[in-house]
Amino acid sequence: MTGLDYGDTERPVILVAEDSHTVQAMVSSRLERSGYDVLATDNGSDALRLAQERRPALVILDVEMPGMTGVEVTRMLRAENGTRDIPIILLTAFGEETDVAAGYAAGANDYITKPFSPQELQSRVLSLLGT
Amino acid sequence: VTDDGAVFLGIFRAEASERLDAIVEALISVEDGSADEDVVGSLFRQTHTIKGGASLVGLDDVRRLAHAMEHVLHDLRATGSPVSPPTTATLLRAADALREHLDGTGQPIDEVLAELAAAGSHGEAPETLVLLNGQKGVAQTASRSTVRVAAAKVDRIVELVGETGLHRQRLDRALAEDLPAGASPALAEELESGRRLLEQLRRVSLDMRMLPVSSILGPLRRAVRDLAQSAGKEVDLTVSGAETELDRALLDELSESLVHVVRNAVDHGIESPDEREAAGKPRRGLIEIRAEPRSGLVEVAVRDDGRGVAAAVVATASREQSSLAEVLTQPGFSTASGVTELSGRGVGLDAVRRSMQSIGGHLTVASESGNGTEVRLSLPLTLALLDVLLVERCGDVYGVPLANVVEAIATDGMLTNGGRIPLVDLADVIGAQAPPPPAGAPVLVVQVGDARAAVSCDRLVGEDEIVLKSLRPMLQGLRCYLGAAILGDGRIALVLDPSSLTGRPWPQAYPSSP
Numbered sequence: 001m002t003g004l005d006y007g008d009t010e011r012p013v014i015l016v017a018e019d020s021h022t023v024q025a026m027v028s029s030r031l032e033r034s035g036y037d038v039l040a041t042d043n044g045s046d047a048l049r050l051a052q053e054r055r056p057a058l059v060i061l062d063v064e065m066p067g068m069t070g071v072e073v074t075r076m077l078r079a080e081n082g083t084r085d086i087p088i089i090l091l092t093a094f095g096e097e098t099d100v101a102a103g104y105a106a107g108a109n110d111y112i113t114k115p116f117s118p119q120e121l122q123s124r125v126l127s128l129l130g131t
Numbered sequence: 132v133t134d135d136g137a138v139f140l141g142i143f144r145a146e147a148s149e150r151l152d153a154i155v156e157a158l159i160s161v162e163d164g165s166a167d168e169d170v171v172g173s174l175f176r177q178t179h180t181i182k183g184g185a186s187l188v189g190l191d192d193v194r195r196l197a198h199a200m201e202h203v204l205h206d207l208r209a210t211g212s213p214v215s216p217p218t219t220a221t222l223l224r225a226a227d228a229l230r231e232h233l234d235g236t237g238q239p240i241d242e243v244l245a246e247l248a249a250a251g252s253h254g255e256a257p258e259t260l261v262l263l264n265g266q267k268g269v270a271q272t273a274s275r276s277t278v279r280v281a282a283a284k285v286d287r288i289v290e291l292v293g294e295t296g297l298h299r300q301r302l303d304r305a306l307a308e309d310l311p312a313g314a315s316p317a318l319a320e321e322l323e324s325g326r327r328l329l330e331q332l333r334r335v336s337l338d339m340r341m342l343p344v345s346s347i348l349g350p351l352r353r354a355v356r357d358l359a360q361s362a363g364k365e366v367d368l369t370v371s372g373a374e375t376e377l378d379r380a381l382l383d384e385l386s387e388s389l390v391h392v393v394r395n396a397v398d399h400g401i402e403s404p405d406e407r408e409a410a411g412k413p414r415r416g417l418i419e420i421r422a423e424p425r426s427g428l429v430e431v432a433v434r435d436d437g438r439g440v441a442a443a444v445v446a447t448a449s450r451e452q453s454s455l456a457e458v459l460t461q462p463g464f465s466t467a468s469g470v471t472e473l474s475g476r477g478v479g480l481d482a483v484r485r486s487m488q489s490i491g492g493h494l495t496v497a498s499e500s501g502n503g504t505e506v507r508l509s510l511p512l513t514l515a516l517l518d519v520l521l522v523e524r525c526g527d528v529y530g531v532p533l534a535n536v537v538e539a540i541a542t543d544g545m546l547t548n549g550g551r552i553p554l555v556d557l558a559d560v561i562g563a564q565a566p567p568p569p570a571g572a573p574v575l576v577v578q579v580g581d582a583r584a585a586v587s588c589d590r591l592v593g594e595d596e597i598v599l600k601s602l603r604p605m606l607q608g609l610r611c612y613l614g615a616a617i618l619g620d621g622r623i624a625l626v627l628d629p630s631s632l633t634g635r636p637w638p639q640a641y642p643s644s645p
Binding site (some may be wrong): 019020021022023025026029062066076092115116 | 138139141143145146147173176179180181182183184187188189500581
């Protein structure tokens with residue numbers, strides 16, 4: 001995925017952690033087209049590390065991931081000074097309302113339920129980034 | 132957006148297919164007790180991920196199936212219970228259905244969904260479901276844990292392994308020339324482990340092409356049934372050794388040949404029920420097919436308990452000192468002998484003989500008049516690699532399949548074996564003009580079926596395992612070669628069809644004992 005050389009273009013970087021390659025590809029493609037650079041990973045622990053190292057403008061986390069769940073990653077990001085204020089959107093599957101509650105409790109800003117439309121994704125991202 | 136849709140659908144199919152492989156593998160590990168501790172968790176995540184992707188790309192049946200599977204796994208994970216055999220079977224069945232829908236060949240999924248719902252709501256599926264669906268599910272999925280690959284790709288791997296082997300031989304030679312033996316023990320050790328790895332790779336890759344004989348029996352059973360019915364005969368077919376494995380390419384040839392032979396047995400061998408009864412036989416005829424591996428070959432015998440080859444034919448064979456197979460496959464044999472009942476057999480057998488020869492196999496026939504006929508087809512295990520004995524004649528190297536070489540002996544012109552084996556000069560077989568081999572030159576005793584020949588050449592080069600390359604287009608007119616091979620030293624060896632050495636009458640007799 002792209003997003004590492006944002007020095008000269010100054011495109012905001014969004015971290016996407018999602019273990020489904022399909023979802024990852026769709027989300028990334030939409031975000032890149034909307035003017036963002038995307039850092040993508042398929043597991044929770046890499047998401048945590050990348051968020052700490054890269055300080056993205058926004059983090060999109062799948063709730064159900066191998067290693068560490070999106071809710072756990074959210075909790076860890078909120079516990080650290082450097083990542084405490086990064087907006088977080090959780091991706092949940094239909095019917096995972098309990099996860100949503102846990103996600104909000106951990107500090108997530110918003111959630112999107114799969115399946116979602118690209119427009120929906122974009123509007124949630126816009127409302128959080130305010131750009 | 133539509134283009135994107137197709138792209139994402141492609142990504143999803145590939146991803147879901149991989150995840151399904153992992154799911155099936157995990158479920159099978161549950162069945163055989165080798166599952167990881169977190170198998171339920173990982174199964175849950177896999178189905179969950181498939182569900183998410185399916186919902187995005189709009190494959191609704193896939194999504195519903197994944198969702199129902201996930202539901203079952205979710206409950207198991209929540210209660211910490213192990214996956215019971217009935218639930219495993221149900222999940223395997225659901226995985227099959229899911230894959231079909233992924234491929235676009237899916238059947239309605241209501242039944243599977245109901246089964247999953249039952250497994251989920253009761254914690255366990257009721258016992259009846261096990262009997263109805265469990266076994267079927269498992270059987271189907273056993274084949275699902277396999278990967279479908281284009282045959283050409285497997286062929287290519289086998290070919291590359293063969294070429295890597297040749298490269299290895301060249302490397303060994305080059306090293307032996309440049310380095311004195313024992314100069315580098317570390318290098319020698321590495322070379323040895325490389326050799327072992329290559330050998331393993333060779334076995335594994337060849338194994339991929341092996342299929343059991345049972346894979347070609349379906350049409351055969353059908354053919355026997357249909358033929359018997361239309362001829363008003365009653366025939367049973369028994370098969371043993373169906374698990375015997377053969378190279379896929381050879382199975383194709385075998386399949387056609389077997390149909391010929393079995394057709395003959397039904398048409399011309401097995402008598403009508405009344406005729407059998409009159410001869411004191413059971414009304415139902417019996418055809419037995421027996422496949423068994425035999426020192427580098429596979430032998431497939433088709434035996435019937437019918438009327439056998441006419442005594443006159445057996446007498447002809449004995450008079451002409453040829454084998455029954457030779458007489459029966461002679462062009463025009465049936466009309467010449469006036470045994471009209473055998474016409475079909477002759478024509479069919481000729482085709483079978485040629486087919487067997489084209490793959491380096493052979494055909495023998497044994498028959499007892501009144502009591503039945505046995506046709507034996509012998510095939511090499513694989514076409515790709517062949518153990519050969521390399522010999523030199525007129526400055527060129529030739530290979531003879533090792534399976535057909537009885538012995539190699541040095542002659543001193545005083546051979547004693549009763550003069551029954553014809554002596555063949557290899558130069559005559561290959562059509563070369565050359566002075567006879569020097570005294571003391573080696574002679575190979577080659578055997579094909581019952582026929583033997585002693586073949587003289589200039590020099591024995593040694594045994595080798597070669598990659599046989601087909602030369603059919605180039606050597607169409609020349610029946611005496613199976614193909615060619617590139618040797619480790621870069622030379623090309625033509626590989627002789629052993630039946631071309633033993634299969635025709637040779638004018639020159641083997642010198643009789645003094």
